[in-house]
Each structure stands twice: as structure tokens, then as C-alpha cells.
Amino acid sequence: MNYLSIRDLTVRLSNGLPLLRKVSLDVEAGEVRALVGESGAGKSMIGKAVLGILPRAARLTGGAILLDGENLETLSPKERRQRIGAKVALIPQDPLTALNPSRRVGPQITDRLVDILDWKRDEAEARALELLNEVHIQSPDRVMKSYPHELSGGMRQRILIASAFAAEPKLIIADEPTTALDVTVQKQILKLIREMQERHQTALLFVTHDLGVVSKISQSLTVLYAGKVIEETSVRSFFAGPKHPYSRALLAATPKYTDPDGSLMPVPDSVISAVEREVAAFDEQLNG
Amino acid sequence: MSEMIYQLQDLKVSFADLSRKPLLGAAPRTEVLKGLSFDIPKGEVLGIVGGSGSGKSTLGRALIRLIEPDAGSIRFEGTDIAHMSENELRPLRRRFQMIFQDPMSSLNPRRRVGGIIAGPLSLQGFDNIAARVDEALDMVGLPRQFAARYPHELSGGQRQRVGIARAIALKPDFILADEIVSGLDVSSQAQILNVLETLVRELGLTLAFISHDLSVIRRLCTRILVLYQGEIVENALTPELFSNPKAAYTRTLLDAIPLPDPDQVWS
Amino acid sequence: MRDARGQIRRLPGLRLWLSGTWLLLLVLAAVFAPMISPHDPLEQDLFAARLPPFWEQGADPSYLLGTDSLGRDLLSRMLYGARLALTVALIAGTLTCLVGATLGLIAGFYRGWADLVISRLVDIWMAFPPVLFAILLIAVLGTGLTSIIIAIVVIDWTRFSRVVRAEAMSQGAMDYVASAQVAGRTRLGTAITEILPNVLPTIVALLTLEMGIAVIVEAILSFVNLSISTDEPTWGGMIAEGRTSIYQAWWVLVFPLFALFLTVLSFSQLGEGLKEHFDPVLR
Numbered sequence: 105m106n107y108l109s110i111r112d113l114t115v116r117l118s119n120g121l122p123l124l125r126k127v128s129l130d131v132e133a134g135e136v137r138a139l140v141g142e143s144g145a146g147k148s149m150i151g152k153a154v155l156g157i158l159p160r161a162a163r164l165t166g167g168a169i170l171l172d173g174e175n176l177e178t179l180s181p182k183e184r185r186q187r188i189g190a191k192v193a194l195i196p197q198d199p200l201t202a203l204n205p206s207r208r209v210g211p212q213i214t215d216r217l218v219d220i221l222d223w224k225r226d227e228a229e230a231r232a233l234e235l236l237n238e239v240h241i242q243s244p245d246r247v248m249k250s251y252p253h254e255l256s257g258g259m260r261q262r263i264l265i266a267s268a269f270a271a272e273p274k275l276i277i278a279d280e281p282t283t284a285l286d287v288t289v290q291k292q293i294l295k296l297i298r299e300m301q302e303r304h305q306t307a308l309l310f311v312t313h314d315l316g317v318v319s320k321i322s323q324s325l326t327v328l329y330a331g332k333v334i335e336e337t338s339v340r341s342f343f344a345g346p347k348h349p350y351s352r353a354l355l356a357a358t359p360k361y362t363d364p365d366g367s368l369m370p371v372p373d374s375v376i377s378a379v380e381r382e383v384a385a386f387d388e389q390l391n392g
Numbered sequence: 393m394s395e396m397i398y399q400l401q402d403l404k405v406s407f408a409d410l411s412r413k414p415l416l417g418a419a420p421r422t423e424v425l426k427g428l429s430f431d432i433p434k435g436e437v438l439g440i441v442g443g444s445g446s447g448k449s450t451l452g453r454a455l456i457r458l459i460e461p462d463a464g465s466i467r468f469e470g471t472d473i474a475h476m477s478e479n480e481l482r483p484l485r486r487r488f489q490m491i492f493q494d495p496m497s498s499l500n501p502r503r504r505v506g507g508i509i510a511g512p513l514s515l516q517g518f519d520n521i522a523a524r525v526d527e528a529l530d531m532v533g534l535p536r537q538f539a540a541r542y543p544h545e546l547s548g549g550q551r552q553r554v555g556i557a558r559a560i561a562l563k564p565d566f567i568l569a570d571e572i573v574s575g576l577d578v579s580s581q582a583q584i585l586n587v588l589e590t591l592v593r594e595l596g597l598t599l600a601f602i603s604h605d606l607s608v609i610r611r612l613c614t615r616i617l618v619l620y621q622g623e624i625v626e627n628a629l630t631p632e633l634f635s636n637p638k639a640a641y642t643r644t645l646l647d648a649i650p651l652p653d654p655d656q657v658w659s
Numbered sequence: 660m661r662d663a664r665g666q667i668r669r670l671p672g673l674r675l676w677l678s679g680t681w682l683l684l685l686v687l688a689a690v691f692a693p694m695i696s697p698h699d700p701l702e703q704d705l706f707a708a709r710l711p712p713f714w715e716q717g718a719d720p721s722y723l724l725g726t727d728s729l730g731r732d733l734l735s736r737m738l739y740g741a742r743l744a745l746t747v748a749l750i751a752g753t754l755t756c757l758v759g760a761t762l763g764l765i766a767g768f769y770r771g772w773a774d775l776v777i778s779r780l781v782d783i784w785m786a787f788p789p790v791l792f793a794i795l796l797i798a799v800l801g802t803g804l805t806s807i808i809i810a811i812v813v814i815d816w817t818r819f820s821r822v823v824r825a826e827a828m829s830q831g832a833m834d835y836v837a838s839a840q841v842a843g844r845t846r847l848g849t850a851i852t853e854i855l856p857n858v859l860p861t862i863v864a865l866l867t868l869e870m871g872i873a874v875i876v877e878a879i880l881s882f883v884n885l886s887i888s889t890d891e892p893t894w895g896g897m898i899a900e901g902r903t904s905i906y907q908a909w910w911v912l913v914f915p916l917f918a919l920f921l922t923v924l925s926f927s928q929l930g931e932g933l934k935e936h937f938d939p940v941l942r
């Protein structure tokens with residue numbers, strides 16, 4: 105059963121330039137799907153479209169986003185916000201800016217529960233403590249009363265993860281949640297996200313540029329180039345050998361210290377121009 | 393024994409910690425580098441690796457004297473530059489150059505590429521500047537017409553090539569590269585490493601390459617220095633470090649790298 | 660990699676054109692005031708007092724915008740008033756900018772004790788109420804064009820130094836400044852060739868804003884009769900006179916007020932427009 109189903113999603117700038125070109129992808133209930141691409145590939149844009157937080161200059165011009173079988177585009181803005189608030193959560197990229205620096209951590213976790221989902225404050229606080237325990241934070245009482253700047257980057261990311269799982273969402277969108285962290289912290293955070301995801305059986309759409317991270321976190325992946333889906337497959341078959349020449353080149357360019365001669369290979373110009381031609385041909389069909 | 397370009401002895405750097413400054417009096421100092429000693433032989437490509445807060449960038453900036461150390465000596469070709477004044481350093485500056493992490497912030501946004509590369513050349517009194525700018529662009533594989541462009545008109549990888557061109561145009565003896573591929577897409581990462589590899593080989597440069605990524609370092613470096621909280625925990629030749637890492641932190645670091653391989657098991 | 664994000668088109672420089680046109684007209688008016696003014700701006704004609712503008716009933720078409728309570732031609736007075744407004748705007752604006760921006764650049768880039776001294780000075784300066792400060796200054800210096808200009812510079816340099824200091828500080832933390840040091844550039848060389856060009860768009864925007872403010876300050880001083888000699892037509896003086904007869908002759912107040920408003924608005928829009936147009940980063 106697909107919990108999130110995106111069909112032919114097209115997003116354009118106000119001048120008509122496409123940012124997403126008929127993107128279709130599914131995330132099954134309880135599944136982890138990675139969304140991979142280089143900068144400008146539109147991978148974060150998909151998450152934003154689902155959450156309804158597209159930047160001002162971008163407009164959704166075609167396609168549908170189905171959440172739990174319901175087409176979000178047919179809902180009123182208010183209904184849409186309610187659905188998203190109850191069913192979807194976000195783990196943002198930068199733990200430094202995602203927490204309000206002038207407020208204590210505790211209320212920032214409980215806000216959503218109290219304000220949007222009408223929980224009682226003491227219930228919400230109990231839940232927050234329970235979650236901080238789940239993300240392996242020692243002395244959660246003290247952390248609840250701390251300000252963000254008193255905590256390390258890894259700790260803040262743990263808090264954001266706890267906060268994402270607070271309302272038991274059925275889908276979590278993680279937008280490069282470990283890019284700003286050290287590798288040693290990244291490892292702990294990835295393991296934690298995986299652990300939480302399995303325990304809560306949440307569907308997870310994991311946006312990243314790092315194929316190493318993909319192989320650690322997800323079961324399936326979608327590769328994007330210039331807002332177009334290039335390849336969609338299971339992690340197993342992708343790492344056994346990608347089908348599309350661009351994905352192959354991307355994998356060969358990814359660093360792998362155990363294979364110094366077979367990794368960090370430059371992407372050949374011929375591959376880039378081939379995929380550019382493919383996108384251009386697709387555009388003619390899209391605009392024609 | 394080969395000749396040393398750098399000899400460091402008991403290098404200490406500390407910063408004032410303003411967050412713990414008392415109402416009256418000076419802020420307490422935090423030691424960022426806690427007495428480092430090592431040499432860099434001529435022609436070596438030294439990888440410096442460590443997490444955030446390890447002091448790797450501070451070490452790099454001390455090497456080319458963007459920072460003055462609190463104590464210890466930095467001998468560059470035999471001369472101690474640790475406490476030289478900016479005026480004494482100026483004639484030496486041509487010989488140790490730096491490539492910065494973020495080419496967007498290290499290239500003046502209001503100057504054209506040609507001017508960015510030519511600036512240091514004219515400051516250091518070079519002749520035939522236009523020809524040298526062209527040559528530098530050739531060496532990093534950028535078309536010469538790029539001299540007329542502004543940094544924001546280039547892609548990330550192209551900008552980083554401009555940063556490299558600016559450094560090598562001065563024909564330095566030593567180049568410090570501080571996390572120069574960490575902000576790039578993997579496809580341009582590999583290209584930049586190739587450019588650097590070729591330049592090191594052809595120009596006989598000594599290079600210190602700071603990175604948090606051991607995979608990238610393995611590709612480029614002959615020797616690796618592992619820093620942890622301001623101290624050297626391991627200093628080994630590259631093959632040795634990967635086949636037999638001695639320090640516990642090195643093993644933790646290696647173990648944490650997510651390989652693009654679903655069969656890698658994380659403990 | 661293709662990336663459509665950079666291709667959002669900017670609005671054409673409409674505001675640059677509109678504001679530029681108004682200011683150009685104003686300059687022409689100021690320069691050629693003696694030739695194009697239909698009347699002597701000082702000539703009184705009590706029989707022609709409070710004539711309305713041309714489209715109202717009872718107007719005299721030779722007084723296009725009507726007359727004031729002493730029968731002086733409004734249009735002519737406004738044309739002559741533009742002379743003083745523009746002179747003050749250009750000279751006072753530029754001087755203020757030079758003083759304030761230089762101090763701001765020194766404080767922001769050199770930091771240390773220079774910053775300490777300049778910043779404290781700015782703090783103290785800004786604690787004085789500006790209008791009172793200006794009136795006090797004029798009282799000491801005496802009325803006249805030079806006094807007005809000095810008063811504006813003395814009051815308003817802090818506006819520049821604060822903004823330029825902050826901007827120079829953030830630019831100073833950029834790696835291109837470190838890279839200039841690596842290349843062996845001196846501190847002064849770095850300040851002039853690296854920092855200044857990056858702070859310049861901000862300075863230009865502030866400068867034009869300041870020109871608008873200078874016009875206002877001059878008008879305020881005229882309004883309280885502390886500008887230059889009372890006979891000379893100034894917009895502020897006209898507004899002050901118009902205020903007394905607002906119920907009998909609204910035009911005496913409204914026309915100079917409107918000219919003042921358009922001029923100040925044009926200056927600020929010109930600044931924004933110039934910044935957008937000439938900045939390679941924004942363009």
C-alpha cells in the first residue's frame with residue numbers, strides 16, 4: 105500500500121521554467137525511500153511540494169500528490185494544513201537554524217501537540233520526555249529546559265528527530281538531515297533515524313546527495329536529474345549495477361575508501377550531455 | 393632523508409572564549425591546538441583529517457600565518473615564521489598559498505575572474521600578468537574567456553578551479569587546501585581532485601589537504617595526520633593508516649564513513 | 660548542471676526611470692529657474708492674493724498654480740525653492756556620506772580601538788534628539804546655507820557609519836579578505852580594493868536616501884524659520900506659510916508639500932534602482 109503517491113508532479117517557476125518535470129514516485133507505508141540527486145536536481149523541491157511550502161517563485165502546475173489515498177490538491181488550504189499537520193513531519197537539514205534560539209527546547213517539541221493536535225500540556229510534556237528517552241538523550245529533564253545553543257549539533261538533531269516523531273506521523277520527510285554533521289555523529293543519527301522509523305513503522309522519504317548514506321538508510325531510491333526522474337529501483341539492485349548511464353556515473357563518482365581505484369571517477373562530459381539531451385527531449389513532449 | 397619545507401615544534405593556538413567572558417576582566421582562552429609537532433617534507437601531499445573542533449582549519453591557517461600562534465615555532469624552509477609581523481611576512485607570502493573551502497566567499501563577488509587571478513600577481517610584482525592568467529586558467533582546465541566572467545556566473549566546480557588558479561599562478565612552493573571539495577557535488581569533486589593531482593605532479597608542489605573525508609584524502613595524499621581535539625592522534629603513511637590504523641579515533645572515523653555499499657554492516 | 664533558479668527575471672528598471680525623470684526635471688527647473696519662472700518669486704501683489712490654481716473657478720491663467728496670501732506666484736517660488744533643495748541635497752548628502760562612510764569603514768574593518776572610539780561616539784551622538792540638535796547648532800552658527808549643510812553633516816553622519824560598519828564587518832569575515840592577505844595585500848589596500856567595492860552599493864543607496872533626508876531637514880529648518888533669509892523661497896518656508904491659510908487656500912500648502920514628497924521618494928527609489936542596476940551580484 106502506498107502511503108505517499110506522487111503522480112506526474114510538475115513545478116514551474118513563474119516564468120514557466122520547469123523545476124520538476126512530471127515526477128512520479130511512491131513511498132509505501134513503513135518504507136524508506138531515498139531521493140538522490142546533485143544540487144539543482146529538485147530533490148528538496150519534492151518534499152516542499154508535499155508539505156505545501158514551495159518557495160514563492162515556484163508554482164505547482166500539474167500532477168497530483170496523494171497522501172493516504174487522498175488527493176491533497178483537491179483540499180482547501182485549511183484542510184490540507186490539517187492533514188499535513190496530523191500525518192506528515194519534517195526532519196530539517198540544519199539543526200542550527202531549525203530550533204528557535206530564544207526559546208527553551210521543551211516547548212518547541214510540545215507546541216505542535218498542544219496547538220495543532222489539542223493535547224493537554226502535561227500530556228504533551230510527558231510524551232516529549234518519553235521521546236527524548238527514545239532518541240537516547242541522557243537526562244531529558246535538563247535538556248527540555250535548555251536553550252538550543254547549550255547543546256551540540258548532534259544533540260539538536262536528536263531533538264528534531266524526537267520532535268518529528270512526537271505526533272506519530274505516518275510519513276516523515278527528512279531533508280539532508282546529516283549533511284551538516286561530522287561523520288561520527290552522522291553514523292549515530294542515521295542509526296537513530298532507522299531505529300525510530302522501524303519502531304514506529306513510519307514511511308520515510310529521505311532526501312540526500314550521498315549514495316553512501318542511501319545504502320545505509322533506505323530500501324529503495326529515486327535518482328533525479330534536473331527535476332526529472334532518471335532511475336527508480338531498489339537499493340540492492342542499484343548498488344549491484346545502476347541501469348541509467350547517469351546513475352552509473354554518479355555511483356562511480358562517489359568516494360569509497362575501500363576502493364580507491366574504482367571510486368571518485370569524474371562524471372564524463374558525454375554522460376552529462378546525454379542526460380541533458382534526454383531532459384530537453386522530455387521538455388518538448390512536456391511543453392508540446 | 394628528504395628536505396623539509398615545514399618543521400613545526402610544539403605549536404599552540406588558543407582563542408578567547410567570549411561566551412564565558414565574565415562581566416569584568418578578560419575572557420578565558422580555549423586551547424584549540426595543544427602543542428603540535430610534525431614536519432612536512434618537500435613534495436609531500438599531506439592529508440589533515442579530523443572532525444569539527446579538531447583544530448584542523450586552525451592548524452592550516454597557522455601554517456600560512458593567517459593566525460599567529462601563542463607558542464611554538466613554525467619553520468618554513470628553515471626560517472621561523474611563527475611570530476613574524478605582516479610586513480616581514482609579505483615578501484614570503486608568494487611562496488605559501490591557500491585554496492579556500494567556500495569559493496563563493498573567497499572570490500570577491502564584484503571582481504571578474506581575470507582580476508581575481510591577476511590581483512595577487514601584480515601585488516607580488518610579476519610581469520606578463522595577462523599571459524600568466526591565461527596559463528593558470530589553462531592549467532586548471534578553464535577556457536580563457538572565463539577571465540571576463542564574475543564568480544556568480546560560474547558553477548561551484550568552476551569557481552573552485554578559479555581558486556586553484558589564483559593560488560598556482562604565483563608559482564608557490566606550498567599550497568594549503570582547506571576542505572576544498574566538501575561543498576561540491578560528487579561529480580565535480582572528482583574533477584577537482586584530478587586537477588589537483590595533475591598539478592601536484594607537474595609542478596612538484598607540496599600540498600597540505602585538509603578534509604573531513606578520509607575517502608577523498610586516500611585518493612590524493614601520501615601521508616595523513618589525524619587530529620582530535622587539538623592533538624595529533626596519528627601520523628602515518630596513507631597505505632599504513634588504511635591497512636593498520638593505530639589510534640582508536642582513526643578506527644572510529646574509518647568505521648563511521650558510509651560506504652556506497654549495502655553490505656557494509658554498521659556496528 | 661542546469662539550474663533554473665538563477666533565471667527568475669527581474670522587473671525592468673521602471674522606478675529608476677520614473678525617479679530619474681523627476682529628479683532631472685527638478686535639476687532643469689533649478690538651473691533655469693530665472694528663465695522659466697513666469698513671475699518674480701518675491702513680487703507681491705495683494706490684489707492677486709490667494710488666487711487658486713488654473714483649473715479652479717476665479718483663477719488667473721498667468722498664475723498657473725495660484726498665489727499665496729501675499730499674492731506671490733506659487734510656481735515661480737517652487738522653481739526657485741528647488742535650487743536650495745537640490746543644493747542642500749547634493750552638498751550635504753555627499754559630505755555626510757564621506758564623513759560617515761569613512762568612519763564606518765575604519766571602525767568595521769580595522770576594529771580594535773578605532774572601532775571602540777567611533778562606535779561609542781555614534782552611541783552618544785544618537786542619544787541627542789536630532790531636530791533639537793540641529794536647531795541648537797543653527798542658533799550657534801547663525802542662519803545661512805553653510806550652517807544648514809554643517810548641521811546636516813553633524814547630525815546625520817552616524818546613519819552612514821553604523822550601516823557601513825556592520826557591512827564592512829561582515830565583508831571582513833569573508834574568505835576573499837583572507838585571500839588578499841595570503842596574496843600579500845596591505846590592510847589599507849584590502850580596505851580600498853576588496854572591501855570598499857562590496858560596500859559601495861550600500862553606500863550609494865544610503866547616499867540617495869540621505870539626499871532625500873537633507874531636503875526634509877532643510878524644509879524642517881525653514882518651517883521653523885531657521886533656514887536662510889526669510890524672503891528667499893524655500894519649500895519648507897512655503898509649507899510653513901501654507902499651514903496658516905490651509906482652509907482658505909489649500910494649494911499654498913499642498914503644492915510644495917507634494918514636490919517635497921516626490922523628491923524625497925525619488926531619491927530613495929533612485930538609490931534602490933541604482934543598486935540593482937549596477938551591482939554585478941544582484942544583476
